[in-house]
Amino acid sequence: MCVTVIGAGLAGSEAAFQIAQRNIPVRLYEMRPENTTPAHTTGGFAELVCSNSFGSSLVDRAGGLLQQELRQLGSLIMECADALKVPAGSALAVDRELFSSRVTERIEQEPRIEIIREHVRDMPQPPAVIATGPLTSRAFSENLSRAAGGKHLYFYDAMAPIVEFSSINMNICFRASRRGTGETEKGDYINCPMNREEYEAFVHELAEAETAPLHAFDRENKKFFEGCVPIEELASRGRDTLAFGPLRPVGLEHPETGERPWAVVQLRQDNAAATLFNMVGFQTSLRYTEQDRVFRRIPGLERAEFVRYGQMHRNTFLNAPAVLDRTLMLKKRPGVFCAGQISGVEGYCASTGTGLMAGINAARAASGKETRFPPGDTMLGALMKYISGADPDRFQPMKANFGILPPLADPIRDKRERYRAYSGRAMASIDSFREGI
Secondary structure: OOEEEEOOOHHHHHHHHHHHHOOOOEEEEOOOOOOOOOOOOOOOOOOOOOOOEEEEOOOOOHHHHHHHHHHHOOOHHHHHHHHOEEOOOOEEEEOHHHHHHHHHHHHHHOOOEEEEOOOOOOOOOOOEEEOOOOOOOHHHHHHHHHHHOOOEEEEEEEEOOEEEHHHOOOOOOEEEOHHHOOOOOOOOEEEEEEOHHHHHHHHHHHHHOOEOOOOHHHHHOOOEOHHHOOHHHHHOOOOOOOOOOOOOOOOOOOOOOOOOOOEEEEEEEOOOOOOEEEEOOOOOOEOHHHHHHHHOOOOOOOOOOEEEOOEEEEEEEEOHHHHEOOOOEEOOOOOEEEOOHHHOEOOHHHHHHHHHHHHHHHHHHHOOOOOOOOOOOOHHHHHHHHHHHOOOOOOOOEOOOHHHOOOOOOOOOOHHHHHHHHHHHHHHHHHHHHHHO
16 A cells, blocks of 8 residues: 655655655655745755754753654654764754755655655545645645644744855854854854944844735734744844843853853854855844845844845644644544644654654554554653644644653752753653564
């Protein structure tokens, strides 16, 4: 029996790979490049849009724990990311073009996967995986909503700008990783320091800057996900919001003077050649002309050349608690699984993880086996439990975090020690789960 997978992003690519690894044929549908989205620029699989970073790779961090769980479960996405990482301190960041090319190549080489470049509008017959992503086409979205028996929710996600390294004034900026944690000798991040006057002037200009106009439908449904709020929205919430958020200077003393700036804008390497850097935390919906004007007020970026401006686009996701069970299967459409951001998770690794589990469960369904889900004390299992069991009236996408894990049998007061204990418990559970599947 063949399994249909719709969408070849992180989740869809991972799902198709997992199914094929279990000796079951797959038809993988991808509408790009013939039908593109406001955020994508290529037809490559697993194209990274918002950032080139998968987050912290430390296992005593929630995201790092999830990464390790995925590695233990044989994730294709993690294998490709590990092979193509670029310096980013304790974070796992990749050259996005090389990464997408590697994933595409691996999928194309898999003999059990048939790739079909076609825009799917109708619901697939089971067994199937829907991984159409946060920019699902309106035609398919409407059919999915009817099939799920529930409404979609809408929120806005934003992308950060990317600048050319050669246009950064390194006489002002300095290299450093927060608290000295980095892979390169001088530091993995480029830091643009601000004194108090520069910071307050910048915040004022940012809060007053003109945003790009939205369509009437989009204005009516405007809703931000708190994990990815545009930088100008944060600036409007108070003068010190940015200084305690993405511009916090803690652990970023100047390597020559030893002084800590009032605020710091960080730039993270975006490609292997280190010619491109993205502005960390600068997701934005400002007009392009306003981005030119306002972001060049940042010390060191006076003559910045923007390779990509920030953008805002509508994201679509299911009200997961109302329509999905814990195995990621649609309650009203047995044998059809949902994965990635449309399933109600946030972040590259969470999308990959749900793709992995949706693929495994679709393969099991195709083979007449019982579907499975990871233990609730693993990060992946906790995410799947959360999105399927949260309050449907207040549901928003969830990213990996220790707050969704069950408490330890013996409470630990020290936060770092507690997180390490969570991670140790999770790794033991994921190993046992892997053996069972």
